[in-house]
Amino acid sequence: xxxxxxxxxxxxAPACPPACDPGGPPAPDAxxxxxxxxxxxxxxxxxxxxxxxxxxxxxGVVVCEIALSVLVYRLTDSPxxxxxxxxxxxxxxxxxxxxLSAVADGYPARRVLVICDVVCAVAAAAMVLPGTPVxxxxxxxxxxxxxxxxxxxxxxxxxGDILGEGEPFVLGRSLIRIVNQGAQLxxxxxxxLLLTAVTPGAVLGITAATFTTSALLLRLGTxxxxxxxxxxTAGRAGGALLGASWAGTRRLLADRPIxxxxxxxxxxxALVVVPEALLVPYGGLLGVGPAGQGLxxxxxxxxxxxxxxxAGTLLGSRARTRLTFPMGVFTVLPSLGFAxxxxxxxxxxxxxxxxxxxxxxxxxxxxFVAAVPEEQLGQAMTVMQAGRMTIMGLAMxxxxxxxxxxxLPVVMPAAGVLGVAAVLAVxxxxxxxxxxxxxxxxxxxxxx
Numbered sequence: 001x002x003x004x005x006x007x008x009x010x011x012x013a014p015a016c017p018p019a020c021d022p023g024g025p026p027a028p029d030a031x032x033x034x035x036x037x038x039x040x041x042x043x044x045x046x047x048x049x050x051x052x053x054x055x056x057x058x059x060g061v062v063v064c065e066i067a068l069s070v071l072v073y074r075l076t077d078s079p080x081x082x083x084x085x086x087x088x089x090x091x092x093x094x095x096x097x098x099x100l101s102a103v104a105d106g107y108p109a110r111r112v113l114v115i116c117d118v119v120c121a122v123a124a125a126a127m128v129l130p131g132t133p134v135x136x137x138x139x140x141x142x143x144x145x146x147x148x149x150x151x152x153x154x155x156x157x158x159x160g161d162i163l164g165e166g167e168p169f170v171l172g173r174s175l176i177r178i179v180n181q182g183a184q185l186x187x188x189x190x191x192x193l194l195l196t197a198v199t200p201g202a203v204l205g206i207t208a209a210t211f212t213t214s215a216l217l218l219r220l221g222t223x224x225x226x227x228x229x230x231x232x233t234a235g236r237a238g239g240a241l242l243g244a245s246w247a248g249t250r251r252l253l254a255d256r257p258i259x260x261x262x263x264x265x266x267x268x269x270a271l272v273v274v275p276e277a278l279l280v281p282y283g284g285l286l287g288v289g290p291a292g293q294g295l296x297x298x299x300x301x302x303x304x305x306x307x308x309x310x311a312g313t314l315l316g317s318r319a320r321t322r323l324t325f326p327m328g329v330f331t332v333l334p335s336l337g338f339a340x341x342x343x344x345x346x347x348x349x350x351x352x353x354x355x356x357x358x359x360x361x362x363x364x365x366x367x368f369v370a371a372v373p374e375e376q377l378g379q380a381m382t383v384m385q386a387g388r389m390t391i392m393g394l395a396m397x398x399x400x401x402x403x404x405x406x407x408l409p410v411v412m413p414a415a416g417v418l419g420v421a422a423v424l425a426v427x428x429x430x431x432x433x434x435x436x437x438x439x440x441x442x443x444x445x446x447x448x
Contacts (some may be wrong), residue, residue: 101377278399
């Protein structure tokens with residue numbers, strides 16, 4: 001593992017030659033983009049296929065959650081079971097991220113990505129079958145959530161192969177985050193409009209089609225590459241897969257710099273989602289109705305998309321890296337403003353400002369990909385995503401429990417107070433661990 005003064009990371013792994021991938025695209029794009037900025041990243045044809053596939057699958061997940069929630073409520077008249085469709089979209093990340101994380105590096109990446117999309121398509125299609133019991137519907141939602149961290153980690157590793165592991169990789173990851181946030185806005189709007197015209201079953205059918213199209217894009221638009229960590233043969237499958245996943249996760253968590261960066265990736269989002277989880281009751285406290293509550297829910301995604309786009313377009317790599325620590329702290333600060341019980345307009349401003357803190361991930365991604373061994377990059381990204389989503393889900397649940405016993409203008413800013421203390425502690429650990437790495441454009445500054 002390279003240190004701040006150590007050698008540079010190796011370049012991306014070469015793609016299979018045409019002889020082993022007669023139907024795939026040519027391999028020269030694996031050398032990474034030339035030029036700078038988002039435009040250079042989009043100039044790589046393989047990335048365009050990955051981007052389009054991710055856009056479709058992200059919209060599919062959001063629309064699936066809405067349609068399934070409506071379907072379950074119509075079948076049961078139970079708000080609890082309807083809400084579980086959203087909760088079950090987060091908690092199974094822990095299962096998939098720990099038990100299946102070795103898949104990301106143990107099998108060829110394109111095959112893993114396509115299979116994950118096919119699993120999601122089949123699960124969504126099965127939800128459409130008439131008479132499907134509610135418990136089966138919720139189980140199918142769990143299946144989609146369980147493969148999500150494996151898909152995300154494998155895709156992140158593939159970006160390293162397609163774009164290289166320097167600045168283009170960071171910008172590629174940024175575009176993926178923009179899609180994630182944008183999909184929340186577009187997906188909820190599209191899902192709501194679709195449900196006014198067709199049945200939830202028809203919407204779930206559309207969801208299955210988005211996953212199927214995503215699988216086709218990845219199969220036809222990306223090159224076949226060997227498994228990053230050495231091919232996992234049939235003889236090593238099953239129990240060996242679980243053992244490799246556990247062992248790899250333990251190695252990652254035992255490495256102090258990697259562990260510190262994982263904490264930096266996990267802690268700010270866990271505190272940021274506390275106000276977000278309470279927006280519906282807060283809107284009720286203000287008496288703004290469903291329209292106002294929906295507007296509040298748009299605040300953080302809008303801030304995230306704007307900040308991510310501006311930082312990736314207007315700032316250089318060193319400037320973005322310098323913002324890592326300040327923005328990591330800043331993203332939890334706006335929560336303090338809810339102590340004053342702000343009106344709808346001011347609450348929306350606070351949420352937009354909170355969303356801008358997502359730009360701290362530029363530096364986290366840059367340091368993380370440098371700290372992780374090449375052969376374990378996919379698994380490391382899987383663990384990062386699984387941990388982030390699991391902790392966010394738990395934080396949202398704890399926020400709801402706290403709001404049962406304390407007023408919202410106390411619970412929401414309390415997350416900001418706790419967040420400042422927690423983020424500063426994590427930043428101190430990142431500094432002590434030596435996780436920050438020198439890059440071709442010079443060393444990272446010692447202070448924010």
